[in-house]
Amino acid sequence: MTSIHPFETIDRIELSHLTKTYGDVTAVSDVSLDVIGGELLVLIGGSGSGKTTTLRMVNRLIEPDSGIVRINGTDIREFDEVRLRRNIGYVIQQIGLFSHMNVGDNIGLIPKIEGWGKEQIDARVHELLEMVDLPPEIFSARYPRELSGGQQQRVGLARALVMNPSLFLMDEPFGALDPILRKQLQEEFLTIKYDIGRTIIFVTHDIDEAFKLGDRICIMHEGELVQIGTPEELIFHPETDQVAHLVDANRKYRHIETFTVHDLMSPLSKREFYEANMPVSEAMAKILSDETGIAVVMEGNNLRGTTSRQNIVRNRKKNLLLGDITTEPITVTPEDALVPVLQKMKTKNASSALVINREGEVTGMLIPDSVLFHII
Structure with missing residues (x-):
């Protein structure tokens, strides 16, 4: 042996x-x-x-x-x-x-x-x-x-x-x-x-x-x-x-051409929303406590962008505000046809998109399963 x-x-x-x-x-x-x-x-x-x-x-x-x-x-x-x-x-x-x-x-x-x-x-x-x-x-x-x-x-x-x-x-x-x-x-x-x-x-x-x-x-x-x-x-x-x-x-997706974003979107709760002027160290404590995967960063009622749990943790020792580490997300409306949205997400290698209603409010997130990306 x-x-x-x-x-x-x-x-x-x-x-x-x-x-x-x-x-x-x-x-x-x-x-x-x-x-x-x-x-x-x-x-x-x-x-x-x-x-x-x-x-x-x-x-x-x-x-x-x-x-x-x-x-x-x-x-x-x-x-x-x-x-x-x-x-x-x-x-x-x-x-x-x-x-x-x-x-x-x-x-x-x-x-x-x-x-x-x-x-x-x-x-x-x-x-x-x-x-x-x-x-x-x-x-x-x-x-x-x-x-x-x-x-x-x-x-x-x-x-x-x-x-x-x-x-x-x-x-x-x-x-x-x-x-x-x-x-x-x-x-x-x-x-x-x-x-x-x-x-x-x-x-x-x-x-x-x-x-x-x-x-x-x-x-x-x-x-x-x-x-x-x-x-x-x-x-x-x-x-x-x-x-x-x-x-x-x-x-499962036989009629995918008739789907809209609304059919697959997931609602967001208050815990996913963060203020842009929040220190990254404070944001880290929040995101670690509730295991949220993504932070939707707002300036008042306006969307600033999004950032991930991973990004927050890895910037925790820098003297930054949350708004400093946000990126512009893909945004869609509930009424958008699903297939073009998925094609755009696939092109940009994005696994999620934010859903914004007619009043300009962020109401949900689109996180399609992987099967969809293989059939569009």
């Missing part, structure tokens, strides 16, 4: 004829697929489809009854399983933070076991908390019970990143969060994904999340791999009824 060292890169992960049974139940049946180095591959399917079992066979939390997993051509059974897991980032829905440890100690646990010095650990924890937009001076000493669900999920992601692994396994990491916070974390995770440039296998049951995050999507049903492809391939060329049912794009 070989002692594993951190993978410098992932060129290829091969899952070859994996099968796993529990008594009379076949959880995974003869699954074979290749994961390309640097991609985010999504495993999606309903309950009992075998997606989580397949994921856990990659880091040997579950051993297959038959079949092989290879990383860069090497059978993972040749590696010590503990060392293997320490060099694969693993993020789950339940997070699994140790309640008796503060955030800094939770993130720094594996480096401590690996013999890192305190200064090195503290520097890495500080770096990662900045990356996931949790100011370290505020959050490093807090305990899990003092964190919101979204904050705990960010800590879980930071902990998975701590050893700088080349491979991440993520099992429904955003599944327990409310829809608005879930979309916000998806956006933040996309930024982190591009920054770290790692290989990711991601399990979800949500097709919109799969389309938003995935480079390719692997659809599973009753333990079998049904189809694998890009979002466009799945939408326009489903190979089975299960795929067509899961994607549901043509039926």
